[in-house]
Amino acid sequence: MEAENKLKEKLGLKPDEEYLCFSLMGGAGIIKCEDCGHQEEIISFVHGIMSCDIGRQCPHCHAFVVEHNEGQEFHAFGESREDFVCPECGAVTRKKEEDILKGNNDPLFCPKCHSARLRYIMSYIT
Ligand SMILES: [Zn+2]
């Protein structure tokens, strides 16, 4: 708890405010910033039969991006085959040896004002 409050303090949140992370979200929806009002449609996690789309936030430019992961068994994750390169700024966010769900518990930020005070409104679940 203490560590979590420290993290919230660092994020500029009060102890009773929650931050968003992909592991708390599902499907696709709209993310809304409570500070600057910015909103955008994002994908958290959407799966198909032999592939899935995994939402990520670039740690460099804070753009919400989607990683397409192909050829995986239904509901099973392996290692990602390639480094993920941010389409916005070109930053490499993960090496292929790392687990595909790494970063799922990291706090998300508003891409515009970098506030952690975000809300997620799910529009559909897969
Ligand atoms: Zn904002």
Ligand SMILES: [Zn+2]
């Ligand atoms: Zn980026």
